[in-house]
Each structure stands twice: as structure tokens, then as C-alpha cells.
Amino acid sequence: MDLEEQESIRRVAEGGHKDRMVVLLGTPTAGSTMMTATTLTQGDPSYAGPLAGVPLGLPTYHILEDDVRQAIPADVYQREVGPLEFVLDREGITRALQAVRERSHQT
Amino acid sequence: MIDLKGKLVLALGERDGVPGPALQACAESAGAVVVYMATQCFV
Numbered sequence: 606m607d608l609e610e611q612e613s614i615r616r617v618a619e620g621g622h623k624d625r626m627v628v629l630l631g632t633p634t635a636g637s638t639m640m641t642a643t644t645l646t647q648g649d650p651s652y653a654g655p656l657a658g659v660p661l662g663l664p665t666y667h668i669l670e671d672d673v674r675q676a677i678p679a680d681v682y683q684r685e686v687g688p689l690e691f692v693l694d695r696e697g698i699t700r701a702l703q704a705v706r707e708r709s710h711q712t
Numbered sequence: 713m714i715d716l717k718g719k720l721v722l723a724l725g726e727r728d729g730v731p732g733p734a735l736q737a738c739a740e741s742a743g744a745v746v747v748y749m750a751t752q753c754f755v
Contacts, residue, residue, distance in 0.1 A: 606724075610750060614722060617748045626747070627719045629739055631730030641724060663722070666714060668730050668738060675713040681741040685734035693729060 606641050611654035614645070618661050628665040629673070635697035638667060642705040662709070667702055669695045717743035727753040 606614075618626060628645050632638040640650070642665045649656040666673050669690060674682055721739040723746050725732035732751040739746050 606752065610724075610752065613750070614724075614748065617722060622720055625718065625720045626722060627714075627716065627744070628722045628724060629735050631723070631725035631732070631735050631751075633726055633729030637726065637729075668735055672714045673716075673738075676716050676742045677738045678741050681738055685737045686730055689730055 606644050606649075606654070608654040611644065611649060611656045615655050615659060615661070618663060623661075623663070626663055628663045630665065630667045632667065632698070633693055635694055635701040638698045639701040639705060641665075642702055643708075646705060646709045665702065665705070667698050669693060669698055670702065719744045720747045721745065722748040723750070725749070725751040727751055 630638060630641055632641055643650050644656055645661055645663050645665050648658050648660045652658070668674075668686060716739055721744040723732050723735035723739055725735050732749040736746045736749045
């Protein structure tokens with residue numbers, strides 16, 4: 606996540622109603638998912654951006670997770686996500702998010 | 713299943729994955745309000 610985007614997200618999150626906010630990711634790999642989810646929950650792990658040391662703690666989900674897919678009407682999901690569901694590494698992405706959530710609960 | 717109804721969603725897509733507008737359409741169809749949307753591109 607680039608520095609400009611970190612700043613934009615920080616502004617939105619600090620603008621209010623954080624308790625109702627949810628992040629929905631469309632990242633393509635387990636690695637990019639882990640990096641983005643870590644940044645949005647615990648702060649920028651590279652300590653380079655505006656979210657360094659800023660644990661927003663936003664609940665973070667990926668569009669390919671079963672719990673998310675079930676919340677979306679099937680026709681919309683098929684149209685918008687479609688074959689990407691089978692092209693991207695859904696298992697790896699799901700495992701990466703689980704790891705980030707477990708780490709968040711420990712801290 | 714997560715409940716997106718009434719939630720304020722930050723949709724962070726990626727060009728090599730699922731783009732932001734697709735995430736937005738999915739979130740809104742589930743009753744959420746998208747307050748931030750972006751599609752990252754790392755090239």
C-alpha cells in the first residue's frame with residue numbers, strides 16, 4: 606500500500622464512525638493480503654508511511670472469503686468477481702488473513 | 713457469514729486481483745455504504 610493511500614485511509618478512519626467500518630480487500634496474493642491487512646489492523650510494518658505506529662484495528666476481509674461471498678447476492682458476485690475466484694490463491698489469501706487476525710488478538 | 717448491511721466499507725482493490733469498482737458493487741449489493749474505494753497498481 607503506497608504512502609498516499611495510507612494517508613487517505615487514515616483520514617477516512619479518523620473521520621468518525623470507525624466502529625461501523627469494514628475493509629474489503631481484492632489483493633491478488635497471500636503476501637499482498639498479509640501486508641495490507643497488517644497495515645490496516647496493526648499499523649505499517651515497514652514504518653515508512655502515515656500508518657506507522659497507528660493500529661487502526663479495522664475488521665479486514667477479502668472478497669474471496671466464504672463468509673464474504675455468502676453475504677453478496679450470487680448474481681452480483683458472479684458478475685463482479687467471476688472467474689477470479691478460481692484464478693487467485695483463495696486458500697493462501699484466507700490463511701494469510703487468519704494469521705493476521707490471530708496476531709491482532711494476541712496484541 | 714459477515715453482515716455488511718449498514719457497514720461503511722473501505723474497498724481496496726488491486727489491478728492484478730479484484731479491482732475496486734467490483735468490490736464496491738459487491739459491498740453495495742449487500743447493503744453496505746462504500747466510503748472509500750481504490751484500485752492499486754504496482755507496475
